[in-house]
Amino acid sequence: MKKSEYHHGNLRQALIEAGIELMNEVGEDGVSLRKVAARCGVSQAAPYAHFESKADMLNAMQEHVTGQMMQVLEAAVAEKEVSAYENMLRLGEAYVSFFIEHPAYFKFICYSPQVKFRLVWEEEKEVYPPYGLFRRCADACLREIGQPEETKLYCLANLWATVQGIACLATQPNVEYAGDWKKDLRRILTDGKEM
């Protein structure tokens, strides 16, 4: 072994990325620390220099994927000249699209022990950034529409449940969504506008 290869240099990041790769290939259950380590060319126990446990590495993978998603989501709401309402629709679409393009991610992310948030209206340090972004967009949207204060919480729940529900359905294995989910999501959110 070359001396220069004893230290990997950036093993932590390499492990995270290899783990995500492997998950996309063989599913979450097929991910093992040893396989990921082998993929990075290091020994079985090497990951323990960077992670406390397998769960810890999975959490890091989840954060990484969520970060990637946030880039996509923020790009989707970047245009300034559109209405807050249109913005929220685009965000919902981008959110669902991301999960449809990466079917393994929904279960992985949404049932991660790290993902925490409260379905309330007040600003919080959400541990699930996409929800924080959605809440801010929905806030602007409802303000724009002139939604009365006392129904806003209900509207938030409705909107988020719809987005999450479509994402859940569209990523369930062996479930065919016969309609056009993008059109449907837009329509459902639109229909809810006047509530």
Add this chain to the structure above:
Amino acid sequence: MKKSEYHHGNLRQALIEAGIELMNEVGEDGVSLRKVAARCGVSQAAPYAHFESKADMLNAMQEHVTGQMMQVLEAAVAEKEVSAYENMLRLGEAYVSFFIEHPAYFKFICYSPQVKFRLVWEEEKEVYPPYGLFRRCADACLREIGQPEETKLYCLANLWATVQGIACLATQPNVEYAGDWKKDLRRILTDGKEM
């Protein structure tokens, strides 16, 4: 060992029930064939007389749980003197309630490889009975309301996505649903009535 105890008598059923028990105690990942076998007082390899693999046993567990849920759901829509609309609301409530009472079940059932259905309007032999029941109830409901034919599929998707979305949210770990989900679900489904 007593001779009368060599053959368990009803090991298959006992394994299924012990597996479900264990899952409710330690989560799906904590379920191992060996623990389940031990819980039934048989050897590690005994389950292989009744199941092809661990996945096969998990499938059987899923069917068993789904059967239990169907009893609850059918009871919820048993009353004859209520409107089809009220009936569908009750079914939705019962569906979500069941998952809230058994938080581990949502992920377990909805991501089982056995659960299959198409979000279409035609009658099918669904492999997920709760969805079949819901589709029939929604059909009656939309008929009662006088929903035009061309929007029925969209309505079905909307209704089911809402129910599934609330169930998903309410069973996500570390996600607090601040509102009253039962009231909200009822209201969302009601608001969608006129669409």
Add this chain to the structure above:
DNA sequence: ATGTAATCTTAACACTGTCAAGTTTATTTT
């Protein structure tokens, strides 16, 4: 330069799913 901390390897442990071979009981056939 030397000491310390970080990074990595090897070896081992208990646990897992699964299979092969054999043992015990139930069921069917004669």
Add this chain to the structure above:
DNA sequence: AAAATAAACTTGACAGTGTTAAGATTACAT
């Protein structure tokens, strides 16, 4: 009733898993 067959179960083994302990190698700070 006896024999043959099938079903249910046990023991023992195998490879793969997460995890730890002990030691080796390298980077870094003093």
